[in-house]
Amino acid sequence: MYIQVLENLQRDGKNVISSELLARTCDVNPSQIRKDLAYFGEFGVRGVGYYVQDLITSIKQALGVDRVxxxxxxxxxxxxxxxxxxxxxxxxxxxxxxxxxxxxxxxxxxxxxxxxxxxxxxxxxxxxxxxxxxxxxxxxxxxxxxxxxxxxxxxxxxxxxxxxxxxxxxxxxxxxxxxxxxxxxxxxxxxxxxxx
Amino acid sequence: MYIQVLENLQRDGKNVISSELLARTCDVNPSQIRKDLAYFGEFGVRGVGYYVQDLITSIKQALGVDRVxxxxxxxxxxxxxxxxxxxxxxxxxxxxxxxxxxxxxxxxxxxxxxxxxxxxxxxxxxxxxxxxxxxxxxxxxxxxxxxxxxxxxxxxxxxxxxxxxxxxxxxxxxxxxxxxxxxxxxxxxxxxxxxx
Missing domain, CATH: 3.40.50.720 (NAD(P)-binding Rossmann-like Domain)
Known part of the structure; x- marks a missing residue:
């Protein structure tokens, strides 16, 4: 779901997203989002949020789906x-x-x-x-x-x-x-x- | 999932199923199955199990999908x-x-x-x-x-x-x-x- 939401954001030209907005879009609470994303090695940047492309890459790597x-x-x-x-x-x-x-x-x-x-x-x-x-x-x-x-x-x-x-x-x-x-x-x- | 499994059983010519077999097929524990099916108003018959067609009908009725x-x-x-x-x-x-x-x-x-x-x-x-x-x-x-x-x-x-x-x-x-x-x-x- 995260990958789908993030790829959608990217398609709309968004490069950065806050955990609050990501949480709302995914219908997950913000603390769960931060926990999930920390698992993927992504901690976000205070006051900025997450870089969409980095996040997609990290999640795909963690799932082993960053390859053909x-x-x-x-x-x-x-x-x-x-x-x-x-x-x-x-x-x-x-x-x-x-x-x-x-x-x-x-x-x-x-x-x-x-x-x-x-x-x-x-x-x-x-x-x-x-x-x-x-x-x-x-x-x-x-x-x-x-x-x-x-x-x-x-x-x-x-x-x-x-x-x-x-x-x-x-x-x-x-x-x-x-x-x-x-x-x-x-x-x-x-x-x-x-x-x- | 229950509907899918049950329709599959029906396709294979099975008319009756025990909660244990249903549980194993669905990869759900038997007590959860009994709880779920009781919610649909189906309690099974001791020593027999559930009638497949009745169960499909009850679940579809409970979900409101027993119509076009x-x-x-x-x-x-x-x-x-x-x-x-x-x-x-x-x-x-x-x-x-x-x-x-x-x-x-x-x-x-x-x-x-x-x-x-x-x-x-x-x-x-x-x-x-x-x-x-x-x-x-x-x-x-x-x-x-x-x-x-x-x-x-x-x-x-x-x-x-x-x-x-x-x-x-x-x-x-x-x-x-x-x-x-x-x-x-x-x-x-x-x-x-x-x-x-």
């Missing part, structure tokens, strides 16, 4: 295509370097400069391309199979956009990117608001 | 198209009934059965169609303008897929759907894991 992560995407449907075309990924250091699908009609197609490759070749391509993260954008009923290919290829971090739980062995991290969680949350809040 | 929510989508780029084509939305009760864009080349185009309409007509269409939620899928620099159109149309709940913070008046709920948060989290975990 090569990603494989499995499932070249509508969502997969949207992600392959999403310029923001490259800006954030996440380079999708392999696109995989098991549909023979999709294999060989070029999407956003990448040739779609059969999912069975994931292991071989992962080694060749130095892929470290996997992105699952299959329909829910094919998510586990996509996951198995990624795990078999030795990938330790998976982003699952499919609305399905998947099982992974120990040592593999899964993050669920679940749109509907957010839709339910907004619908719930609107319902509450309308009862006031 | 009509949504407007603003920004018919790659991501917007992916969401418009995403069959899962309709299954979950979120019907995207209006697609808006300010690009004259997109206005009039039909995407997933919807004619793209000029964003300036959002207010008028919101009233006609009974739209309650807005979905922003514009580039970041146009998110605030899209938001302003939605707020002006009287919409109280916004899902923002654009990687940009937006400002809304009191009484309007915004949920940020931020892919990159999840990417950073996975990258961070993989980095930690590789240091073991």
């Amino acid at each position: 992560w090569k990603c494989a995407l499995v499932g070249v449907g509508n969502l997969g295509r949207a992600l392959l075309n999403h310029r923001e990924f490259r800006l954030r250091g996440f380079h999708i370097v392999g696109a995989f699908d098991c549909d023979p009609f999709k294999i060989g197609e070029v999407v956003s400069g990448l040739e779609v490759v059969c999912s069975r070749r994931l292991k071989e391509r992962t080694a060749d391309l130095g892929i470290e993260l996997g992105v699952i954008t299959t329909p829910p009923e094919r998510a586990q199979r996509a996951c198995n290919y990624l795990v078999d290829a030795g990938i330790k971090g998976i982003l699952n956009f499919a609305p399905a739980r998947i099982e992974v062995p120990e040592g593999v991290t899964v993050e669920y990117v679940d749109f509907f969680h957010h839709f339910y949350a907004v619908a719930f809040n609107v319902t509450l608001g309308s009862q006031d | 929510w009509k949504c407007a989508l603003v920004g018919v780029g790659n991501l917007g198209r992916a969401l418009l084509n995403h069959r899962e939305f309709r299954l979950r009760g979120f019907h995207i009934v209006g697609a808006f864009d300010c690009d004259p080349f997109k206005i009039g185009e039909v995407v997933s059965g919807l004619e793209v309409v000029c964003s300036r007509r959002l207010k008028e269409r919101t009233a006609d169609l009974g739209i309650e939620l807005g979905v922003i899928t514009t580039p970041p620099e146009r998110a605030q303008r899209a938001c302003n159109y939605l707020v002006d149309a009287g919409i109280k709940g916004i899902l923002n897929f654009a990687p940009a913070r937006i400002e809304v008046p009191e009484g309007v709920t915004v949920e940020y759907v931020d892919f990159f948060h999840h990417f950073y989290a996975v990258a961070f975990n993989v980095t930690l894991g590789s240091q073991d």
Whole structure:
């Protein structure tokens, strides 16, 4: 969240931010902000605040995301295509370097400069391309199979956009990117608001 | 999360689940599960567990999401198209009934059965169609303008897929759907894991 807020400020041409304003923008209390940022090695300058670029750099370093992560995407449907075309990924250091699908009609197609490759070749391509993260954008009923290919290829971090739980062995991290969680949350809040 | 897990179980043909198994699947402790589900009015059956369908119904009722929510989508780029084509939305009760864009080349185009309409007509269409939620899928620099159109149309709940913070008046709920948060989290975990 801090990175998102700070990159937004930077986009608006702001180079410096006070912890109070940062706190308000993030909806976090100022003492929590100071504690969090101290953890990243950033203490701010009294009377000035934080330098936005320095803060972004420090947070990214602390999280280990100040470098390029090569990603494989499995499932070249509508969502997969949207992600392959999403310029923001490259800006954030996440380079999708392999696109995989098991549909023979999709294999060989070029999407956003990448040739779609059969999912069975994931292991071989992962080694060749130095892929470290996997992105699952299959329909829910094919998510586990996509996951198995990624795990078999030795990938330790998976982003699952499919609305399905998947099982992974120990040592593999899964993050669920679940749109509907957010839709339910907004619908719930609107319902509450309308009862006031 | 409970809804996602339970719908997944249902997809796998399971009709009943114990609180222990549900707890393990959700990575939540069993006493928390029992507390949460009691809040939804579901107490389970001793020796049997919870009926999956009843539990889904109770949770959706408690959250006010056991009905159809009509949504407007603003920004018919790659991501917007992916969401418009995403069959899962309709299954979950979120019907995207209006697609808006300010690009004259997109206005009039039909995407997933919807004619793209000029964003300036959002207010008028919101009233006609009974739209309650807005979905922003514009580039970041146009998110605030899209938001302003939605707020002006009287919409109280916004899902923002654009990687940009937006400002809304009191009484309007915004949920940020931020892919990159999840990417950073996975990258961070993989980095930690590789240091073991």
